[in-house]
Amino acid sequence: MAIVPHDKVPNQLSISWFDSAWVPHLNKDNVLDYFAERSNPFYDRTCNNETIRMQRLGLEHLENLTGLEYVLLHHQEPILYVIRKQRRHSQKQVTTLADYYIIAGTVYQAPDVGSIVNSRLMTTLHHLESAFSEALSFSRYHPAKGYSWEFKEEQNKSKKQKKKEKEEPGSVFQCKRVDTLLGVLTTKFPPKFVQVHPGEQPVPITEAAPPKLEVKSEKVVVTTSTVRTAPATRPNPQNIQVKQEPKTQPEKRLKLM
Numbered sequence: 001m002a003i004v005p006h007d008k009v010p011n012q013l014s015i016s017w018f019d020s021a022w023v024p025h026l027n028k029d030n031v032l033d034y035f036a037e038r039s040n041p042f043y044d045r046t047c048n049n050e051t052i053r054m055q056r057l058g059l060e061h062l063e064n065l066t067g068l069e070y071v072l073l074h075h076q077e078p079i080l081y082v083i084r085k086q087r088r089h090s091q092k093q094v095t096t097l098a099d100y101y102i103i104a105g106t107v108y109q110a111p112d113v114g115s116i117v118n119s120r121l122m123t124t125l126h127h128l129e130s131a132f133s134e135a136l137s138f139s140r141y142h143p144a145k146g147y148s149w150e151f152k153e154e155q156n157k158s159k160k161q162k163k164k165e166k167e168e169p170g171s172v173f174q175c176k177r178v179d180t181l182l183g184v185l186t187t188k189f190p191p192k193f194v195q196v197h198p199g200e201q202p203v204p205i206t207e208a209a210p211p212k213l214e215v216k217s218e219k220v221v222v223t224t225s226t227v228r229t230a231p232a233t234r235p236n237p238q239n240i241q242v243k244q245e246p247k248t249q250p251e252k253r254l255k256l257m
Helices: 031-035 048-055 059-064 113-136 152-164 172-188
Strands: 067-076 080-088 094-103 106-109 139-142 146-149 219-222 227-230
Touching: 031 067, 031 080, 031 094, 048 059, 048 067, 059 067
Parallel strands: none
Antiparallel strands: 067 080, 080 094, 094 106, 139 146, 219 227
């Protein structure tokens, strides 16, 4: 049997496996059969599970064998199943090799502690290297003054961004809508004070409101020959102020034939 170099062995932590035909019918009784599919890269066919399947025996006979085996460790139907790969030395002594979890029919290998620590250390080193590289870009050296820091470019960029991020004026629809709402609120809740002239103190509207004028209508006298209008009694012009109204056309006299 040819030995595969360690560099060419695929990392099972970065792959997954899925079979859509099994997913609707997956449960705790057939999940090991689903895991034992030929296309599953996580399944080792030299395990004792294959021997039991060929002999058509139950899973309880795994305790009587020694070697590699797969067991259902935990299940939470219908979404989660955990399968453990272990090496059995006796009926009561086993060594855990790997754990696999199935979420919604997709099989993943659970990472070990070494892989988790290695990933966290690599992430930390990457961020530290990025921080040192960015800090080094702001350092300046002068033969007479030595090393110094210069952040003018970043300050200019921040100022330019603030100028660009000015608030845009409201649209015509927004302005009209606000005016309409203000008009409705003013009608419902009228102001109690008004300022007649700028610079003066506000006066209550009840005192500042002008007196109402009663305008008497003219009496119309109708005769058999013509129609004349008799002027009504007019108030004294000194007491009230009469607004000038636009002139109306003269009335036409009716002639009787």
